[in-house]
Amino acid sequence: MNRLLLVVAVAPAFALLLGAVIAAAVRFRVGGAGGRAAVERLAPVLYTGTVCAAAFLSAVLTGFDPVRLGLSAGPDRTGPEGWAVVAAATAAGVLAGALGYFAELLLAHRAAAVPGGASGTDGHPRGHPRGPTKGHRKGPATGTRSVGAWAGTPRALLALGLLTGVGEEVLFRGYLLTGLREALVPWAALVVQAALFGVHHASFGLRAVPAKAVHGLLWGALTLGSGSLLPAVAAHTVFQVLVCRRLTRAARPTDTRQVGGSPDDHEHEHDHDRAQGSAAVRRPPMAR
Numbered sequence: 001m002n003r004l005l006l007v008v009a010v011a012p013a014f015a016l017l018l019g020a021v022i023a024a025a026v027r028f029r030v031g032g033a034g035g036r037a038a039v040e041r042l043a044p045v046l047y048t049g050t051v052c053a054a055a056f057l058s059a060v061l062t063g064f065d066p067v068r069l070g071l072s073a074g075p076d077r078t079g080p081e082g083w084a085v086v087a088a089a090t091a092a093g094v095l096a097g098a099l100g101y102f103a104e105l106l107l108a109h110r111a112a113a114v115p116g117g118a119s120g121t122d123g124h125p126r127g128h129p130r131g132p133t134k135g136h137r138k139g140p141a142t143g144t145r146s147v148g149a150w151a152g153t154p155r156a157l158l159a160l161g162l163l164t165g166v167g168e169e170v171l172f173r174g175y176l177l178t179g180l181r182e183a184l185v186p187w188a189a190l191v192v193q194a195a196l197f198g199v200h201h202a203s204f205g206l207r208a209v210p211a212k213a214v215h216g217l218l219w220g221a222l223t224l225g226s227g228s229l230l231p232a233v234a235a236h237t238v239f240q241v242l243v244c245r246r247l248t249r250a251a252r253p254t255d256t257r258q259v260g261g262s263p264d265d266h267e268h269e270h271d272h273d274r275a276q277g278s279a280a281v282r283r284p285p286m287a288r
Contacts, residue, residue, distance in 0.1 A: 003179030006058060007171050011200060014050040018043055043146040048160050051167035058175040070174030073227025082227065089226035090234045096218050097238030104211050105246070143203035151251035154244065161240035166233060172197050172216060173223045173232040181224075190220045215239075 022039055062068035073082075140148070150157040172193050180189035198213030215235075222231035 001183075002061075003058070003176050006054060006061075007176045007196060010050060010054050010171065013054070014047050017046050017050060021046065037149065040142075040146045041149040043142075044150060044160050044164075048164045048167070051164055051171065055167040055170040055175075058171060062175070068178065069170070070178035070223070071170075071229045086226045086228045086230055089222050089228070089231035093219070093222050093231035093233075093235035094238050096222065097235035098242065100215055100218070100235070101239050101242040107207060107211060141203060141205035141208070143201070143208075144205070146203075148247060148251075151247040154248040157247060158241065158244045161244050162237060165236035165240045168197070168200075169219070169229055169233045169236050172200075173220050174229050177220055177223060186224055190217060190224065193220055 018039075021042060025039060059069055066072040139145075147157075150160065176196070177189055177193045180192055183189075184192065194213045194216030197216035198209040198211075201208045201212040204212075219232040219235050222235065223229055
């Protein structure tokens with residue numbers, strides 16, 4: 001139960017920390033007119049710090065024991081046969097991470113599509129006034145905007161993604177799943193941690209919740225089957241690398257502007273981008 005409470009507390013802890021930052025920014029007028037953009041850019045850093053701190057705390061609570069932390073199944077799985085199983089599961093994890101990325105990308109593209117093909121990249125018909133009009137989708141979710149804000153700095157975005165991925169694996173497929181197995185049958189423990197993992201990503205939109213829950217099921221099954229956290233870490237790492245690659249590629253100026261045309265055309269496109277956000281924010285798969 002203590003393990004469950006620790007993992008569940010990550011989201012409100014992050015919310016409180018972000019709320020404190022926003023309150024301080026408002027109180028001391030940090031960021032000026034771009035305060036919202038500054039907070040959105042800071043949010044992934046705070047989230048990564050919160051997850052990594054919780055992962056470190058879980059390691060402390062288990063006495064840095066790899067077995068109790070869920071990193072290893074114990075000495076009975078360290079022989080040649082055990083390592084062969086881990087290697088095969090890791091290869092399957094790499095494939096699962098890539099397939100999961102492309103599945104979410106397809107889901108995101110379908111969600112952004114509007115019948116007739118006349119919609120803009122944010123779900124609104126071209127030339128239609130922006131706003132919460134009936135029948136039109138809203139802009140990107142908060143989590144998507146925050147991650148997309150780092151698209152212009154690929155190395156920083158990749159570092160944040162990898163640190164977050166490892167931290168989440170230690171928490172969900174390691175610390176939490178290991179603790180739940182002591183109180184529940186394996187399949188029930190697998191479902192509970194997957195459901196929490198999905199809800200944990202609600203800031204990326206409602207469609208992200210079932211998508212991430214499926215990730216949690218697959219990556220958790222790899223962990224249970226291999227007795228090691230390495231396959232899940234491999235899957236999450238591949239997923240994060242592919243997401244970061246797409247975000248940074250979509251943020252390049254050549255991806256958002258046509259080649260040629262008059263300076264006035266480019267200025268108009270630049271104003272349009274500023275109004276709707278960068279392409280990396282408008283067209284990402286569900287990151288993390």
